[in-house]
Amino acid sequence: MYIRAIQMNRPTHAVIIGAGLSGLACAYHLKKAGIDFTILEASDDVGGRVRSDVVDGFVLDRGFQVLLTAYPEARELLDYDQLRLKHFIPGAMVRYNGEFHTVADPWRRPSDCLKSVFNPIGTLQDKLLIGKLRQNVTAGPLMSLYQRKEQSTLERLRDFGFSNNIIDRFFRPFFGGVFFDKSLSTSSKMFDFTFRMFASGDTSLPTGGMGAISRQLADKIGASKVQFNCRVSEIQENSVILDDGAVIQTDAIVVATEGPESARLLNKEVVSKMRSVRCLYFAADKAPMTTPVLVLNGEESELINNLCIPSNVNESYAPAGKHLISISVVGRDDLPDEGLHKAVLTQLHSWYGKEVLNWKHLRTYNIKFGLPDYTVPALGEVERPARIERGIYVCGDHRDTASIQGALSSGKRAAQALIEDFEATVKTVAS
The missing domain is CATH 3.50.50.60 (FAD/NAD(P)-binding domain)
Incomplete structure (x- = not known):
């Protein structure tokens, strides 16, 4: 040759x-x-x-992803001003028992606390424990987190005192979406690091994806x-x-x-x-909500793990007058694209009504090698x-x-x- x-x-x-x-x-x-x-x-x-693709004027990230501004290396290497970052509201909306419930960050969104305290996503004790956990993972140098005992994320949460209620309705969909691991078997070191990053800075999307x-x-x-x-x-x-x-x-x-x-x-x-994830993008003339917040599925039996409207966070993700909707599905590689699309729309219809029938499917990303599998x-x-x-x-x-x-x-x-x-x-x- x-x-x-x-x-x-x-x-x-x-x-x-x-x-x-x-x-x-x-x-x-x-x-x-x-x-x-x-x-x-x-x-x-x-x-x-x-990477990001542009389809019909919409910016589609290759799978739903965000930039946590607290990342030390990102702060060193990236020019955040040039990226023109726009931020999510801290916290999340959780779909549970046919309704949407606010899970607030009381340190940065105290005005939402009352909505969070009296909803069915966790007990009052759970909500107090989140503050204790925040203090636990943000104290000391970052490297000290890596010296701690390693266990699964699920074991870490249970040992800390959280109830199954808040684990299944909040932590499982939230960190299941972060790690592509709804079993929460991911290393507690990864959990502590990630929780610290969310607590210490903004969750952001750059202009242009x-x-x-x-x-x-x-x-x-x-x-x-x-x-x-x-x-x-x-x-x-x-x-x-x-x-x-x-x-x-x-x-x-x-x-x-x-x-x-x-x-x-x-x-x-x-x-x-490696862990996989599937991400579906839809275009809509009307957004189902206007708040720049992540939506979690607190119903463990349902297909969708999380939903986001990136154009609510950063308007560059959609043409003027249009809205982009992102759906993440974890752990269902068995479904063909057509079956996945149909099942997701059926669930969305139960959430938002007939308006979802007017949404246009833009693209589905099947990301086989999404993240390393850090099961303990x-x-x-x-x-x-x-x-x-x-x-x-x-x-x-x-x-x-x-x-x-x-x-x-x-x-x-x-x-x-x-x-x-x-x-x-x-x-x-x-x-």
């Missing part, structure tokens, strides 16, 4: 495989250190799972540094082989792909399993090593917390490991 060789700038060069958030973050830190790099991306754009985050990072490193439609078939020492047979010589390789692809390239099990025991070591061996590194949210923070932090650690090895090599040569 004819092998095409591509020569890269010398003396030091890294190839980053994957232009998702972790790969872009790694590139950003390498650029700051003066190390040259090229990013190889298998798809046609940057972002990985943090979540893909604006990825585009901003790409602009920081330079768009010319990314080569698209370049799928890597194999990595070897100091070389990367593409599907078309091209060979790229390099000094270092950073694998910044999702977990299963990283495992294939490295021939190592870097993550056990999972995060004995939250920040997992980036160095596979000298010259080969790995990053991604499967090497950290399953979040935007985890992806950015992991990318930074991969860059740091590469830089340390490069500096050690320079010192050895100099001596």
Whole structure:
């Protein structure tokens, strides 16, 4: 087979495989250190799972996702003003027993407290315990959370004293939607971290969609540094082989792909399993509500896990006079798209009446590799090593917390490991 060789700038060069958030973050830190790099991306754009599509003027994120402004790495890397963030109202609306109930954040929305205190979503004791939990997870440095005993999220909530009432009607749909895990078997370390992030900042959507985050990072490193439609078939020492047979010589390789692809390239099990989610988008002339808040399904037997109207949060998600509705379904990969669509509309009809019959289905995203499965025991070591061996590194949210923070932090650690090895090599040569 004819092998095409591509020569890269010398003396030091890294190839980053994957232009998702972790790969872009790694590139950003390498650029700051003066190390040259090229990013190889298998798809046609940057972002990985943090991408947005435009359909009929509507902005569709690839699965419902949000930016938590308290993420430390996001604060360091991103220009929030440039992203023109718009925020959700803290708290949620819970659909239970045929009605919608407000679950308020009394620290930031005290005016909603009365609505929350007397509704059937948890007992008064549960609502007082939420304040205690908030204090528990926000005290001390962030890293101290990772030193705590690991148990499942469900065990953590029960041990803290929460009733099954509030667990099933609020925590299960809320964090089941965050982790794509309605069983709440996800590590308590992940739960504590996520609860802290929600409590410490805003829950936001950028103008133009979540893909604006990825585009901003790409602009920081330079768009010319990314080569698209370049799928890597194999990595070897100091070389990367593409599907078309091209060979790229390099000094270092950073694998910044999702977990299963990283495992294939490295021939190592870097993550056990991934969790999936399905997201349906609808266009409507009239929104079923005007409040910028997340809607949770407190009826465990029903299909929909959560509903959001992104255009209520950030008007850029829909054309003028129109509204965008997002539906997330967790744990039902068995249903074909047509059956899923029909079942979701049937449930929505019971929530909002016949007006849903006028909603236009825009697109369904079936996201097979949504998040790493962090079922306990999972995060004995939250920040997992980036160095596979000298010259080969790995990053991604499967090497950290399953979040935007985890992806950015992991990318930074991969860059740091590469830089340390490069500096050690320079010192050895100099001596």
